[in-house]
Structure formats: C-alpha cells, structure tokens
Amino acid sequence: MSDKKTDENYMSIALDLAAMGQGRTSPNPMVGAVIVKEGNIVGKGWHRKAGTPHGEAVALMNAGTGAEGGTLYVNLEPCCHRDKLTPPCTDAILGSGIRRVVVGMPDPNPKVAGKGIETLREAGVQVDVGVLRERCERLNKVFTKFIVTRMPFVTLKVAQTLDGKIATSTGESKWITGPEARKHGHMLRNFADAIIVGIGTVLRDDPSLTTRLEDVENARDPERIILDSTLRIPLDAKVLNVQSKAKTHIVTTLVAPTAKIKELKKKGAEILMMEGDAIKLPLLMEEIGKMGLINVLIEGGSRVNAEALRSGVLDKAAFFIAPKILGGDDARGSIGGSSPESLDMAVPLFDMRFTRLGEDLMVEGYLKKPEEYQPGRQQPSDSVAGLQPVAGLQPAGGLPPRSRSNGHRRRKRHKK
Numbered sequence: 534m535s536d537k538k539t540d541e542n543y544m545s546i547a548l549d550l551a552a553m554g555q556g557r558t559s560p561n562p563m564v565g566a567v568i569v570k571e572g573n574i575v576g577k578g579w580h581r582k583a584g585t586p587h588g589e590a591v592a593l594m595n596a597g598t599g600a601e602g603g604t605l606y607v608n609l610e611p612c613c614h615r616d617k618l619t620p621p622c623t624d625a626i627l628g629s630g631i632r633r634v635v636v637g638m639p640d641p642n643p644k645v646a647g648k649g650i651e652t653l654r655e656a657g658v659q660v661d662v663g664v665l666r667e668r669c670e671r672l673n674k675v676f677t678k679f680i681v682t683r684m685p686f687v688t689l690k691v692a693q694t695l696d697g698k699i700a701t702s703t704g705e706s707k708w709i710t711g712p713e714a715r716k717h718g719h720m721l722r723n724f725a726d727a728i729i730v731g732i733g734t735v736l737r738d739d740p741s742l743t744t745r746l747e748d749v750e751n752a753r754d755p756e757r758i759i760l761d762s763t764l765r766i767p768l769d770a771k772v773l774n775v776q777s778k779a780k781t782h783i784v785t786t787l788v789a790p791t792a793k794i795k796e797l798k799k800k801g802a803e804i805l806m807m808e809g810d811a812i813k814l815p816l817l818m819e820e821i822g823k824m825g826l827i828n829v830l831i832e833g834g835s836r837v838n839a840e841a842l843r844s845g846v847l848d849k850a851a852f853f854i855a856p857k858i859l860g861g862d863d864a865r866g867s868i869g870g871s872s873p874e875s876l877d878m879a880v881p882l883f884d885m886r887f888t889r890l891g892e893d894l895m896v897e898g899y900l901k902k903p904e905e906y907q908p909g910r911q912q913p914s915d916s917v918a919g920l921q922p923v924a925g926l927q928p929a930g931g932l933p934p935r936s937r938s939n940g941h942r943r944r945k946r947h948k949k
C-alpha cells in the first residue's frame with residue numbers, strides 16, 4: 534500500500550471509531566484515534582461522552598508504552614486548552630513519545646484552531662493534516678456549526694406521501710411510511726439532543742416523542758420541546774406524562790396564563806418563556822444552544838415546518854417519501870404557509886443522498902442559506918442580530934463564538 538493509502542486506511546478506522554460516539558458526545562465532537570507502530574495497531578479509542586477522556590487519550594492509554602515511536606491517527610486536531618475537566622491531549626501525546634500525528638481536520642473551535650497542531654510541531658512531532666478531510670468534516674458538521682456560531686445544527690424530518698402530504702384532511706398521519714423508515718426516524722431521535730414539535734401536532738396526535746428502538750443498546754430519548762405560545766397543551770398529554778429521563782420543555786410567550794404555567798411545572802415540565810406574543814425560531818435556537826443541545830430535530834407539523842424554513846434555521850432536511858398519493862388541497866402539505874411567487878425563492882439543497890428504506894425512499898440534503906443562492910437578500914427579520922447563519926461548514930477559525938454578554942434578556946427561564 535502507498536503511504537497515502539496507508540494513511541487513509543488508518544484514518545478510516547479512526548473515523549469509524551469516532552462514529553461510535555454519535556449522539557452521545559454533545560456538546561463535544563466525535564473523535565476516534567488509532568495508534569500504529571511498525572505496521573500494527575497498538576492502540577485504539579474514541580470519545581464516548583462529554584466529561585470523559587478524549588479519543589486520543591483513550592488510544593494512548595490503550596497502547597501504553599507501545600505508543601512510543603508510533604503514529605497517531607485522529608480525525609480532529611488534538612486539543613491544547615486547559616479549561617476543561619479533561620487535560621489537553623497535546624500533553625498526553627508529547628508524554629507518550631509518539632513521533633508522527635496524522636490529523637483529519639483542524640479543530641474549528643477558536644480556542645484550538647491550529648494551536649494543537651502548532652504545539653506538537655514546535656515539540657518536534659511530525660504532523661500531517663487533511664487525510665480524508667471531507668469525511669472528517671461531514672462527521673462533525675453538528676459540532677462545527679455549534680462551536681463556531683453557538684447555535685444548534687437543525688434537521689427537518691418529514692414523513693410524506695409522494696405528492697408531499699404529511700396528513701389527511703382530518704389530520705391523520707399514522708402511518709404514512711413503513712416500519713423501516715419509521716425505525717430510521719427513531720435512529721434520528723436516538724442521535725438528536727432535542728426534538729421540536731408544534732402544539733398542533735401534540736393536540737392532533739398526542740405523541741410521546743420518545744425513541745423506540747428495542748434492538749439498540751443504550752437508545753435514549755431526546756429532550757422534547759413543544760412550541761405552544763398560549764399553553765393549549767392538555768395536562769394529560771403524553772409528552773407531560775411519559776416515563777423518560779429526558780426533559781419536556783414547553784416554549785411559550787408572555788400571553789400564557791400563569792395558572793397553567795404552575796400546573797405544567799407541577800407535572801415536571803420546564804417552561805421557556807419568550808418575549809412578545811410569538812415564538813421566533815432563531816431566538817429559540819439561540820436559547821437551545823445555551824442549554825448545550827447542539828443537534829436538534831424538527832418533526833413539524835406543517836406550520837412549524839413552514840416557519841423553520843422561512844426563518845432560515847434549517848441546516849439539513851431528511852424527507853421520508855412513501856409510495857402513496859393522497860391528493861387534495863385540504864390535506865396537510867409538508868411545508869405549510871404560502872408559497873413564494875418565484876421559483877428563484879425555492880431553497881436549494883446540496884450534497885444529496887437517496888436511501889431506500891423498505892418501500893420508502895429517504896432523501897437527505899443540506900440547505901443553502903438565503904445569502905448563498907440569492908445574493909443581496911436580507912435575512913428574515915427575526916434572525917439573531919449579528920449572527921451569520923452557517924450552511925455546512927465554516928473554515929477553521931471562522932466566526933467567533935457568541936459572547937455570553939450578547940445573549941440579552943429576551944426570555945425568562947421558569948425553574949421547576
């Protein structure tokens with residue numbers, strides 16, 4: 534094997550290890566590491582959860598003294614900062630006698646952004662950067678968006694008929710897609726930190742919004758976030774009574790009745806109060822980012838989906854399309870509201886993937902932001918001031934994280 538092929542081969546193993554942490558490392562990135570000496574793998578590791586050792590540290594512990602003189606493959610630049618519970622990985626690497634480090638991509642965290650690589654090079658370690666870079670960037674898209682903008686990465690998930698309907702004229706939507714597609718939908722929940730639905734869906738379907746994956750070890754529920762500006766939610770709604778370790782948050786506004794707030798708190802719900810009489814999604818996303826929830830799934834319905842698209846908060850869409858035609862102007866479309874006048878206003882997607890799930894098709898892609906396909910177009914009026922929405926990746930050292938002092942008091946959190 535050529536040196537390039539050898540490097541790609543070990544980086545691929547590091548990436549597979551990193552992916553074992555999917556859905557469990559927030560707000561940290563997924564990191565996997567492999568240590569190779571004289572053509573043999575002598576250590577492996579991955580980051581399992583925030584607060585536990587980083588992937589490189591685990592691999593070094595696994596290799597022990599065998600790491601000396603070896604090569605470390607890691608999908609993300611090793612950290613060098615000392616403001617976390619875990620010590621800097623650069624110290625551990627230098628202490629181990631590793632001679633060469635192969636890095637998939639620089640860390641977009643402004644606290645690292647090349648400094649980890651610099652530290653290692655200054656100490657005489659050979660560092661090569663950019664092996665399987667695209668795969669590395671794709672794996673940590675969620676982390677990259679969050680660490681650069683402090684906003685969560687948002688995916689819209691829709692289950693629809695071939696003609697774009699998510700429910701019948703009476704609101705019936707169970708089930709549009711088949712078991713394989715629904716199982717995949719639960720995998721998306723398993724990896725998400727939070728799931729958002731509108732009160733319309735809660736009132737019509739009474740969903741529990743849990744992850745139901747019997748054959749997956751350690752499956753877990755995302756935190757549930759219900760958009761309900763006047764607190765129409767019934768106290769016997771499943772989301773308020775379900776057995777789950779994940780919290781239920783009700784996002785509401787100042788017009789919500791105080792007595793209902795008290796009752797909801799008694800049921801264990803967290804109330805997130807937004808200013809004004811409407812819930813503005815970009816501002817809500819800012820709050821969700823502050824909670825450390827970095828991977829958010831929106832599961833509609835039609836009105837919430839429309840507002841998510843209009844407000845520019847979406848990064849990705851996953852449409853599950855069933856081979857069924859429902860028809861009818863009165864059936865709910867996937868994205869409600871009114872349509873723009875011109876096709877130029879349709880939001881383009883890129884990096885598309887098409888996956889067959891039983892009889893259904895999953896179509897996934899990343900959304901371009903308005904300024905990318907309509908130069909000069911203004912941001913939606915409720916965008917967070919000064920915050921550039923990010924589509925896909927920002928280059929390392931791009932936007933600085935938002936300072937805490939910037940998060941002016943636009944909401945009050947009512948504690949339980």
Ligand SMILES: NC(=O)c1ccc[n+]([C@@H]2O[C@H](COP(=O)([O-])OP(=O)(O)OC[C@H]3O[C@@H](n4cnc5c(N)ncnc54)[C@H](OP(=O)(O)O)[C@@H]3O)[C@@H](O)[C@H]2O)c1
Nearest residue numbers: 692699700704706731732733734760762834835836837840
């Ligand atoms: N197939 C699928 O993938 C799928 C998924 C989910 C739901 N559904 C179906 O969709 C239907 C419900 O859709 P829907 O459009 O009636 O209701 P919805 O989108 O679930 O909820 C809309 C309601 O949420 C509240 N809301 C608060 N803030 C909002 C904001 N920023 N943007 C939008 N809404 C906000 C509003 O009520 P307030 O003004 O009272 O706050 C609004 O009327 C049901 O039939 C359900 O079965 C299908």
